[in-house]
Amino acid sequence: MDWDLLYLAITLVAAIPVLHRIGRELLAGNWATDLIAGVSILTGIVTGQYLVALIIILMLTGGGLLESYAVRRASSALSALAERMPSVAHRVLAEGHEDVTLEELKPGDRVLVFPHEVAPADGVVVKGQGWMDESFLTGEPWEVKKAPGVEVISGAKNGASLLELEVRRRPADSRYAQIMAVMEESELKRPRIRRLANQLGAWYSPVALVIAAAAGWWAYDWQRFLAVIVVATPCPLLISIPVALIGSISRAARAGIVVRDPAILEEMPRVKTFIFDKTGTLTRGKPQLIAIDARGDEAEALAAIASLERYSRHPLAAPLLEAAEKRGLALWDPEEVRELPGRGLSARRAGVSYEVVGRKQYAGTLPDLPAGHLECLLLRDGELAAVFHFFDAPRPDTRLFLDHLGPRHGGTRTVLLTGDQEGAARELAAQVGIPEVLAAQSPEQKLAFVRQATAAGPTLYVGDGINDGPALTAATVGVAFGMATNVASATASAIVLEPSLGKIDELLHLGIRLRRVALESTLGGLGLSAVGMVLAAMGYLPPLYGALLQELIDVASVLNALRTSIGADGIDYEGLGGKH
Numbered sequence: 001m002d003w004d005l006l007y008l009a010i011t012l013v014a015a016i017p018v019l020h021r022i023g024r025e026l027l028a029g030n031w032a033t034d035l036i037a038g039v040s041i042l043t044g045i046v047t048g049q050y051l052v053a054l055i056i057i058l059m060l061t062g063g064g065l066l067e068s069y070a071v072r073r074a075s076s077a078l079s080a081l082a083e084r085m086p087s088v089a090h091r092v093l094a095e096g097h098e099d100v101t102l103e104e105l106k107p108g109d110r111v112l113v114f115p116h117e118v119a120p121a122d123g124v125v126v127k128g129q130g131w132m133d134e135s136f137l138t139g140e141p142w143e144v145k146k147a148p149g150v151e152v153i154s155g156a157k158n159g160a161s162l163l164e165l166e167v168r169r170r171p172a173d174s175r176y177a178q179i180m181a182v183m184e185e186s187e188l189k190r191p192r193i194r195r196l197a198n199q200l201g202a203w204y205s206p207v208a209l210v211i212a213a214a215a216g217w218w219a220y221d222w223q224r225f226l227a228v229i230v231v232a233t234p235c236p237l238l239i240s241i242p243v244a245l246i247g248s249i250s251r252a253a254r255a256g257i258v259v260r261d262p263a264i265l266e267e268m269p270r271v272k273t274f275i276f277d278k279t280g281t282l283t284r285g286k287p288q289l290i291a292i293d294a295r296g297d298e299a300e301a302l303a304a305i306a307s308l309e310r311y312s313r314h315p316l317a318a319p320l321l322e323a324a325e326k327r328g329l330a331l332w333d334p335e336e337v338r339e340l341p342g343r344g345l346s347a348r349r350a351g352v353s354y355e356v357v358g359r360k361q362y363a364g365t366l367p368d369l370p371a372g373h374l375e376c377l378l379l380r381d382g383e384l385a386a387v388f389h390f391f392d393a394p395r396p397d398t399r400l401f402l403d404h405l406g407p408r409h410g411g412t413r414t415v416l417l418t419g420d421q422e423g424a425a426r427e428l429a430a431q432v433g434i435p436e437v438l439a440a441q442s443p444e445q446k447l448a449f450v451r452q453a454t455a456a457g458p459t460l461y462v463g464d465g466i467n468d469g470p471a472l473t474a475a476t477v478g479v480a481f482g483m484a485t486n487v488a489s490a491t492a493s494a495i496v497l498e499p500s501l502g503k504i505d506e507l508l509h510l511g512i513r514l515r516r517v518a519l520e521s522t523l524g525g526l527g528l529s530a531v532g533m534v535l536a537a538m539g540y541l542p543p544l545y546g547a548l549l550q551e552l553i554d555v556a557s558v559l560n561a562l563r564t565s566i567g568a569d570g571i572d573y574e575g576l577g578g579k580h
Helices: 003-027 035-046 050-074 076-084 175-219 222-231 235-254 263-270 298-309 317-326 398-409 422-432 443-456 466-474 486-491 501-537 543-565
Strands: 088-092 097-101 110-113 123-127 130-133 143-146 163-167 257-259 273-276 288-294 335-340 344-349 352-357 373-380 383-391 413-417 436-438 459-463 477-481 494-496
Touching (some): 003 035, 035 050, 035 175, 035 222, 050 222, 050 543, 175 501, 235 257, 235 263, 235 543, 257 501, 263 477, 263 501, 273 443, 288 317, 298 317, 298 344, 298 352, 373 422, 398 422, 413 422, 413 443, 422 436, 443 466, 459 466, 477 501, 494 501
Parallel strands (some): 273 413, 459 477, 477 494
Antiparallel strands (some): 088 110, 110 163, 123 163, 130 143, 257 494, 288 383, 335 344, 352 373, 373 383
C-alpha cells in the first residue's frame, strides 16, 4: 500500500473546504489573517509534508471549535440562568391558582412563587415576606429581603417563604429577557470586532512571508520556508479577540448591563466627551411635588393634570398621580390625548382643551423658578390654570462619578444637556461639578448638539427618557440609564438596568479591560510566534514541531482572553461600589 498516496488523499479531502473558505475570505479582501494559513497548507502539500498540512488544517478547524467552547464558557452564567427559569407560572385565581405558560402572563396578573422557585416575571410583592437571591442578575453575592411593596426581578430565586407577586411587565419585556437577548445580538455583530485583527495582520503577514522566503532562499530548502510559515500562522488573531469580546459581554450582563452593540466596547477607551441628561440620570429620577400655584380651584387643577398624566411616560407624571391619589381625587377620561416629545401633553374634555407644557411653551410671563426646582404648567383653553413645582435631588454618587471621569478615563469635556429650565439645570451642575450646561433643549436641539460633539471626537451620551432617543443614536456610545422608556432602550447601544452611575463606570472599565486583554492575547501570541519564526529560520525548529508550538500558543492566547468573563482584576471604582 502506498502510504504517501493515502496521506495525500486524506490531506486533500481535509484541505478542500478549508482552502475554499480561505479563498472566499481572500476574495472579500480579508487576506491579512488568512493568507499565511493558506500558504502553509499549500506548501505542506507541495513539499510532501502532509502531516504538517493536516496539523495546520486541524489548527484552523480546531480553533473554531475552541472559540465556540470559549464563547460557551464565557456565557456560562447566562446559560445557567436560562436553564433555571421556570416554564410555567402559578397564576392566582379567585379560588386557588392555575399553572400557565410565561407567554400567558400579562401586567396586573398575580402569581405565586413557591419556596425555592424562581420568579417568572418582573413584579412587586403583594403578600408574604422572605428573601430572594438576585446574584445571577445583579452580580451582588447576597440575598435581598422582600416584603409587600418591594420589587422583584425575573430570574431571582426565592428562599423558604411563599410570596405572591403582582406582575408589572410581560416576561418578554423583563430584565431576564433583555439579558438573554445579549448573546444573540452579539453573535450577529461579532464580525465588526475583527478590525483590530486585520490591522495587526496587515503588517504581520507580509513580514512573516518575507522572513520565511528569506530563510528558504538562504538555506536552499523548502522545509525551512515551511517551518517558518507554519509557526507564523496567526491563529491568536483569529480566535482571541472574539473570545475576549464575548467574555466582556457576559461579564457586563451579570452586572446588569445589556450591551446591544458589542462595537461600543472597542470605543469606550477613546471616549473623552461625556454628555448627560438631567432628570433620572444625574438626579434620583423621583421628583416630589412640593407646591401648586393654582389660578382657581387647586384640587380641580390637580385632578385635571393627573387625568392627562395617566397617559404619559414623563418623569413628572408619577408624583402628580400620587398626589391626586393621596387626596382621593376622582380622575376623568380625556379625549384626543397626544404627547409629542419636547412639546408637551394635550387632550380635550367636554369641548375644553387642556395642555401640560413647560415654561418655554407658555407665551405669558412667570416668576423666576427657584434654584434646583422643576415645574410644569396646566393650560385650560390656552390660559394658565396652575403651575406645579417639583424637586428632584441629585443621586448620592453623582459627584463621585463625575470627579472620577477625568483622572481615570481621560475625560476632557462634561456636558449637562437637558430639556429642563436654566435655573434648575445650573443649580444641579453647580452641585455636582459640571462646567458646561445646555438647558431648555428640545429633542431636535439635543440631537444637533450631540452630532456636532461626535463629529469632533468620540462621545458617550447617557439618558433615560423619550426625549433622549435621537441623541442616543447620534452619540458614539449611547447608554439608556435605568429602566428606560421603550424609545430610549431601542435606540441605545447599551442599557444599564440598575439606577447607579457606578454601573456606567463599570461599563467604561470593561471596555478598557477588553482592549488590554485582547492586545495581551494577540500581541503576546504573535510575539511567541515571532520567537518561533526566528528559531525556524535558523534551522532549530522543524515544520512538525513548529506546528505543535503554534497550537500551544493558540491555547495560551485563548485562556488569557477568557479572563474578560471572570472578573475585573482589581479595578477600583474609588467609592463607586468598591472593587469588582
